[in-house]
Amino acid sequence: MTPAPAPPAGSRLPARLPTVPLPWGWAAALFTLYATVAVRRHLLLRTTGYDLGIFEQAVRAYAHLRPPLAPLRGEDFNLLGDHFHPALAVLAPLYRLWPSPLCLLVAQSALLALAVVPLCAWALTALGRRAAHAVALVYGASWGIASAAAFDFHEVALAVPLLSCAATALGRRRWRAAVAWAAPLVLVKEDLGLTLAAVGAVIAWQGPRRLGAVTAACGVLASAVEVRVLLPALHPAGGYAHGANLAEGAHTSLLTTVAFAPLDALRPDIKAMTLILVFAPSALLALRSPIALLTVPTLAWRMLSQNGFHWGTSFHYSAVLMPVVVAALIDALRPWHTPGAPPAAVRHVRASLAVALAVTLVLVPSFPLAQLAQRATWRTTAHAEAARALLARIPDGATVAASNRLVPQLTSRCEVVLFPAFPVDARLYRYDRDRLPRPTAEWIVHDRHAPEAWPYRTGHWPYPAEQQAAELAAAQRSYGYRRVAERDGITLLRRTGPTGTGRGGP
Structure with a gap:
């Protein structure tokens, strides 16, 4: 075998640049996108005291080793009595180094972007490289993430990467990992214990029944303790501050409330539109996967709430749903992408991802990421x-x-x-x-x-x-x-x- 010729004396071989793994490349790109939108909005006075100011007061208190009192909510108002989110304390060291509202906005952008990593990595191994790019774009440009990225700061940003990792672990049949990723949700917001219970239900259905049953029971118990005990104890006036949102409303008893719940979840029409739009980025294919069950607790309390803000597509309420929907899309397409799959199966995967991409991109102009294309975003007024x-x-x-x-x-x-x-x-x-x-x-x-x-x-x-x-x-x-x-x-x-x-x- 003839050896390769040696390079001429004094010459240098071009150094091979290190390549960034595809999932992390997408995370970096999405972080830049989200942070740009959030920071520009703040500089243009489009952020608000409700909610960025409130959360900054809480994190600022944590950074100085004090209880999370928020004067914007009232004198000596402990924000843990409004929603149960002690996980916010993890941002305190970062805020201590950078005491600015931009710290929270940038941290939120990073959390939302990080959620693409497990989704993209799973799509890469399960569906191939081109599909991984499509999945990353479907998640990154989804309207639920865009709405959260451009609306102040909220504690649910901490839940988005956790849910992404938990849903991906479910799809890969890594049951204990799914529980480990989902367990911290109970420290992010009081209703997310029910999402942990949904993780347990999926595990009990598809995997170890005992692990699933214990996980589901712990999730329900955690939410019950937080709503019934911890939040009333920490709220200045006692009771659960948001209990009125789930009151009986127009119905006269709990029995009639339960009986009319299926219809109430679809009335007025904005509720049905939101339910469709939640699954639209997956071309509705997410509904074929058991992972989609993780959306049920959040959608249930929102659709049954008496607060009209919960019914629509604005604000941050749908952020926790997007990684679940995208994971369910991957899970629904995975059986079609196998070694030696017939051409019809390959075409099915490609067509499904094409439709998902098309729906996602068609919705972009109606949501905040489109602001980057507007001249007003780049002009200081x-x-x-x-x-x-x-x-x-x-x-x-x-x-x-x-x-x-x-x-x-x-x-x-x-x-x-x-x-x-x-x-x-x-x-x-x-x-x-x-x-x-x-x-x-x-x-x-x-x-x-x-x-x-x-x-x-x-x-x-x-x-x-x-x-x-x-x-x-x-x-x-x-x-x-x-x-x-x-x-x-x-x-x-x-x-x-x-x-x-x-x-x-x-």
């Missing part, structure tokens, strides 16, 4: 510049009452409440002028222009613009505040004297 200039006049450590969209611009360095302050109870979105407390913050900063209206809400939430203007005038007339500056619809007030008598409050 005069309004945002005015806001930053006025907010810079507020010293660190000050107490501030701020408009909803100005809150997260301050929560990293000030003690912030929402302007105008209001009592927090189960009727969060009702206006009750007579119970508004007297302002006591050192500063008030009010923005009468909403940079962007929320879906289903006005940009001036929680009160109509004219009522907020009345509160601003009352602060200057009766409560000892003077106008420090005003620019582009943003008013900065500072308290210079006693709060006066005015109408009462705490």
